[in-house]
Amino acid sequence: MAIRRIAVEEAFVTPEIMAQWHVLLAGGNVEPGFAKMGETILAQTPANKPLDDRLLDIGAGRIAHMDSLGIDMHILSITSPGVQVFETALATRLAAESNDALAAAVKAHPTRFAGLAAIAPQDPAAAAREIERAARKLGLCGLIINSHTMGEYLDAPKYRPIFEAAEAFDMPIYLHPREPAPSMVAPYLDYALYFAGWGFAAETGLHAMRLIMSGTFDRFPKLKIVLGHMGEGIPFWLQRIDNRYLLEVKIGAVDKLPKLPSQYFLDNFVITTSGVTSMPALRLSLDVLGVERILFAADFPYEDDAEAVRFMDGAAVTEAERKQIYETNAQRVFKLKA
DSSP: OOOOOEEEEEEEOOHHHHHHHHHHHHHOOSOHHHHHHHHTTTOOOTTTHHHHHHHHOOSHHHHHHHHHHTOOEEEEEEOTTTTTTSOHHHHHHHHHHHHHHHHHHHHHSTTTEEEEEEOOTTSHHHHHHHHHHIIIIIOOOEEEEOSOBTTBOTTSGGGHHHHHHHHHTTOOEEEOOOSOOTTTOGGGSGGGTTSTTTHHHHHHHHHHHHHHHTTHHHHSTTOOEEEOGGGTTHHHHHHHHHHHHHHHHHTTSSOOOSSOHHHHHHHHEEEEOTTOOOHHHHHHHHHHHOGGGEEOOOOTTTSOHHHHHHHHHHSSSOHHHHHIIIIIHHHHHHTOOO
């Protein structure tokens, strides 16, 4: 069976966003988690230079790397934390400029790249206008939001214009991790727990649960959220989430929703394999969610994308399931041409 390998969480950054991160970090008045990122993965060191070079390349070098692994398409998105650490005007400008650069790369290589638009949630009305521009003028196929913005989550009413626009223009939102918000980060700062091994999933899983429990999907029933890293742990917990939710309703701790939390997850979320090459994790996700809700991602350049391809090529699934995960689910969710 011919299969097109589409990787849906593949990072890039513009030179100006990278430069502005370092301007912000040099000023010293930043979120604790972002400060930690500045000491490690964002530090401009010889050890990090190969990573930086790969993030900045959305042209021939990246395509050559994809060819070496047999990856047919990257769906590109601004790497975490994107523009969400900046003041509003700068963030809005940098998001628009990055989307212009991304659209140019997609136009230059339409069979190899697609793109998720960056927005600045700091100004929800401007973000909604950028969503419309990305959909109507730039030809981008979804949105990237790097979880919390200045410690705030998207279930807050002020962010509803973003969801209204995303739903109106059928733009799925990739809810991507970043370091935990200031309100929760303190216990994560030791032992690198703020980073991808634990803190990223804990923070983004919390964000997803806030969207579910706040009734966001009753207000926006067609909204589609994409979670990476095999669903940030949520598929493992869905039965218990439902069980405890029913108890919490019974004792009056939470308002009753029209559906169980797990049903919102099934109706409004899809997940990707980014950074997870474990057959038990994939099997659980298949059993709980169904193959139609799982997409392939390599998480380039942070993860070993060669390992990601080897894992998916050899995973104990049927060839029809492999094709869905690699190709047809991404085509459906992001409206890509076959």
